Amino acid sequence: MTTLAEPLAGARPAPLIPTALLAVPAAALALLLAAIFSNKLWPLDFLHVAGGGLWTGIDLFMGFVVGPIMRRLDPPVRAAVMRRLMPKMMVVMPTLALTTMTAGWQLARKLGMLEMPYPRHWWLVASFVIVAVLALTAFAVLLPANVGVLLELRKEQPDGQRIQRLMSRYTACTALQGCMQIATLIVMTRLATF
Amino acid sequence: MSLACAATGVIVISAYVPRRAPLPAPVVLVALAGVFCVAAAWRGRRLVARNIARPTLVAAAIAVAFLELVFAYDGTRGAPLVLLTTAFVLVALDLPLLISTYGSTT
Numbered sequence: 131m132t133t134l135a136e137p138l139a140g141a142r143p144a145p146l147i148p149t150a151l152l153a154v155p156a157a158a159l160a161l162l163l164a165a166i167f168s169n170k171l172w173p174l175d176f177l178h179v180a181g182g183g184l185w186t187g188i189d190l191f192m193g194f195v196v197g198p199i200m201r202r203l204d205p206p207v208r209a210a211v212m213r214r215l216m217p218k219m220m221v222v223m224p225t226l227a228l229t230t231m232t233a234g235w236q237l238a239r240k241l242g243m244l245e246m247p248y249p250r251h252w253w254l255v256a257s258f259v260i261v262a263v264l265a266l267t268a269f270a271v272l273l274p275a276n277v278g279v280l281l282e283l284r285k286e287q288p289d290g291q292r293i294q295r296l297m298s299r300y301t302a303c304t305a306l307q308g309c310m311q312i313a314t315l316i317v318m319t320r321l322a323t324f
Numbered sequence: 325m326s327l328a329c330a331a332t333g334v335i336v337i338s339a340y341v342p343r344r345a346p347l348p349a350p351v352v353l354v355a356l357a358g359v360f361c362v363a364a365a366w367r368g369r370r371l372v373a374r375n376i377a378r379p380t381l382v383a384a385a386i387a388v389a390f391l392e393l394v395f396a397y398d399g400t401r402g403a404p405l406v407l408l409t410t411a412f413v414l415v416a417l418d419l420p421l422l423i424s425t426y427g428s429t430t
Binding site for chain 2: 162166228231232235236239244245259270273274
């Protein structure tokens, strides 16, 4: 059996997020900038709908499918999945959220939705509140839990109980996110059909 | 708490766009966000993991720069823009603090 070479003493640990993965948000944000400055309906609509669809789809899938499955996996298998899944989630989800929100705001401005009179304007305000809840839970709970789990898994003796605690919070939050995403679908389809 | 106050302030201002929002509530919310941010920074000053905080700060700064861009590009000016900018800066400072200290306190 081949023995792997020992890492050099004082060698820097690998980054939490592989550098190559950063090309994804870089490309998405470049497209977003182009769409904002073009001020054209199609690119803004595309980024908002595609970004929102992916954000919603991934949140629902993670909350209602992957989360329950992960809870039933053996700890070593769960750890192996998390090591590969979390870095990608840490890059993809904030990028989708930012793209969707920013393109959505510009789209609403372009379509004249920001001038919508009350009481219909409350639907727009509801969308702001839902997005704020999504963003707050994502950045204040999910992302820190992601980082905490990844850092713990890199240790020689990871604390299983601490990982369990962080992952319980993570899966509970993804379920909340899933419910918020369903609320988003209701609000967005209402706004689109006024 | 700081994130929640800053986000609520942004929502209040955004809900009035393109009109000018009444400013007392957003001013109070952003001020509270600032107080909570300073308190969190003081509490977590010895727990911050710099290798996590630095890249998070860069990512947060890029994200809030985009949000700032759309409001400025759309013609938001004066006190509402100042309040929005302050709220976004607080968010950009809160996130690395929260993420880099989370592991030490959980």
